[in-house]
Amino acid sequence: LWTQELAGRDGVRQRYAFTTIEGARLRTTYLGVGTTRADVIGDVHATFLRIGILLAAVLLVAMLVFWRGLDRLVLARVRALHRATDRLRHGDLAARTGPHHGAGELGLLSRDFDAMAETLQWHSELREHTERRLRLSEARQRAVFEAALDAILVFDDRGRLLECNRVGRELFGLGALRPDHRLEELFALPDGAGTTATLDRDRRFETQARRLDGTEFPAEVCIAPIRNQDAPGLRVAILRDITDRRRAQQALEAELHRDDLTGLLNRRGFRAAAETQLKLAARAGFHVVVVAVDVDDLKTINDRFGHEAGDRALIEVAAALHDSFRDSDAIARMGGDEFVALVFNPDARGLHELVQRLPRHLAEERLSVHVPLEPALQLVLLLPMLVQQQLQPHQSGVLKCW
Numbered sequence: 001l002w003t004q005e006l007a008g009r010d011g012v013r014q015r016y017a018f019t020t021i022e023g024a025r026l027r028t029t030y031l032g033v034g035t036t037r038a039d040v041i042g043d044v045h046a047t048f049l050r051i052g053i054l055l056a057a058v059l060l061v062a063m064l065v066f067w068r069g070l071d072r073l074v075l076a077r078v079r080a081l082h083r084a085t086d087r088l089r090h091g092d093l094a095a096r097t098g099p100h101h102g103a104g105e106l107g108l109l110s111r112d113f114d115a116m117a118e119t120l121q122w123h124s125e126l127r128e129h130t131e132r133r134l135r136l137s138e139a140r141q142r143a144v145f146e147a148a149l150d151a152i153l154v155f156d157d158r159g160r161l162l163e164c165n166r167v168g169r170e171l172f173g174l175g176a177l178r179p180d181h182r183l184e185e186l187f188a189l190p191d192g193a194g195t196t197a198t199l200d201r202d203r204r205f206e207t208q209a210r211r212l213d214g215t216e217f218p219a220e221v222c223i224a225p226i227r228n229q230d231a232p233g234l235r236v237a238i239l240r241d242i243t244d245r246r247r248a249q250q251a252l253e254a255e256l257h258r259d260d261l262t263g264l265l266n267r268r269g270f271r272a273a274a275e276t277q278l279k280l281a282a283r284a285g286f287h288v289v290v291v292a293v294d295v296d297d298l299k300t301i302n303d304r305f306g307h308e309a310g311d312r313a314l315i316e317v318a319a320a321l322h323d324s325f326r327d328s329d330a331i332a333r334m335g336g337d338e339f340v341a342l343v344f345n346p347d348a349r350g351l352h353e354l355v356q357r358l359p360r361h362l363a364e365e366r367l368s369v370h371v372p373l374e375p376a377l378q379l380v381l382l383l384p385m386l387v388q389q390q391l392q393p394h395q396s397g398v399l400k401c402w
Contacts, residue, residue: 012036077106081113093121150240154226157199157233159183171241173212186210187221187239199223199235209239218246259333261311262318270332270340277330277344286345291354293321295337320361324354 007013016034080097087095095117097110145152151168155161161181164174172186187209189199202224209219220242226234257269265273281288295317302310314337321331321339330342343354 006034015040074106077110081106081110084113084117088117088120093117093124148238150238153183153186153237153239155183155235155237157235161186162234168239171211171239172209183237185212187219189223199225201225206242209241218242259318262315262333264318264322264339265330265332267332267334270330270334270342273330273332274342277342281344284345289343289346289351291341291343293317293339293341295339298337317362320358323361324358 003015003017005013005015014034014036016032018030018032021029021031077097084095084097096114145165148165148167151171152163152165153161153168154163159182161177161183164172164177168174174181187207189203190205190207202222204220204222206218206220208216209221210216218241220240221237222239223235223237226236228234257265257272259266277288280286295313298310298313301313314333317339318331318333321341325331325341325343328344330344332340334340343350346354
């Protein structure tokens with residue numbers, strides 16, 4: 001019912017707690033239990049210590065559980081994100097944060113990171129594929145560039161030679177390209193094509209190309225601009241050596257314009273040469289004389305001595321005509337036994353010499369033919385008429401003598 005502090009006989013003060021004890025035949029009796037302050041304080045301290053230890057244990061368990069949950073839900077994601085970021089930084093585009101992103105801001109960050117990594121990987125694969133195709137394309141173009149049978153030259157709008165394939169280097173005698181190599185050193189642009197800086201469309205022409213040693217050769221050239229915004233002003237020239245073609249054309253023209261038997265001009269060749277000579281004579285005011293020679297009784301020679309003798313007679317006459325006229329004169333076999341010569345800008349002295357030279361050469365050629373050709377060779381020329389004709393120095397026109 002109450003507590004009271006009392007001192008015992010030994011002088012030690014104790015604190016007593018009293019309570020009543022009720023009995024049937026007894027009076028009210030009080031029961032007191034005493035203890036010292038130190039014991040009470042010790043019991044209290046022991047109780048608080050046990051409670052503290054229990055609370056500490058509970059708190060430790062709670063902290064461990066909390067840390068475990070924090071590690072699982074937050075820190076593990078942060079570590080995964082950090083590892084993936086480090087791998088991505090070192091070039092591993094397959095780095096991902098993991099399949100379980102969870103909710104919250106870390107989950108969104110992880111998903112965004114994985115999406116970014118997938119995009120980077122896709123772009124990297126696309127770039128590698130594009131680079132492989134580009135390398136393959138460059139290899140093919142380089143192979144075609146170097147294996148081309150024509151010279152391929154790349155130059156800029158200032159005429160500087162930037163690139164040249166193997167055929168071009170061999171054709172022009174180029175070694176390693178230098179900045180001072182210019183397109184104008186190799187060939188000239190035709191009239192009306194402008195300059196290398198103004199070439200804006202395809203050009204095809206023939207010109208005389210020059211090697212570095214100074215020798216020239218005929219060439220067919222095609223120039224086209226390279227239309228690329230990243231490299232404006234670049235042009236490509238494809239050049240072909242047409243020396244063999246020119247020779248073949250000249251040989252063909254010579255064959256078409258030459259008589260197979262005598263080697264003189266034929267009718268077609270004489271017409272072409274006469275047109276050129278007449279135009280030149282009309283422009284310069286010179287005279288032109290046409291001389292005709294006919295071999296009489298050629299049929300008699302063929303019938304009596306054979307066609308080989310007749311051919312030999314025509315050859316001898318052609319040789320005499322060739323020796324009698326100048327190199328600048330056009331001499332032709334018009335067909336059969338008819339010959340004609342076009343004398344360009346003759347004078348009286350030259351005609352006198354021709355009068356003396358032509359019969360002499362005809363007579364000399366007769367000696368090499370072992371058949372009597374006295375009735376066969378007759379000069380159908382009025383040479384005295386030519387001699388008597390007074391040629392004015394600047395008179396234009398054509399003088400025909402038959």
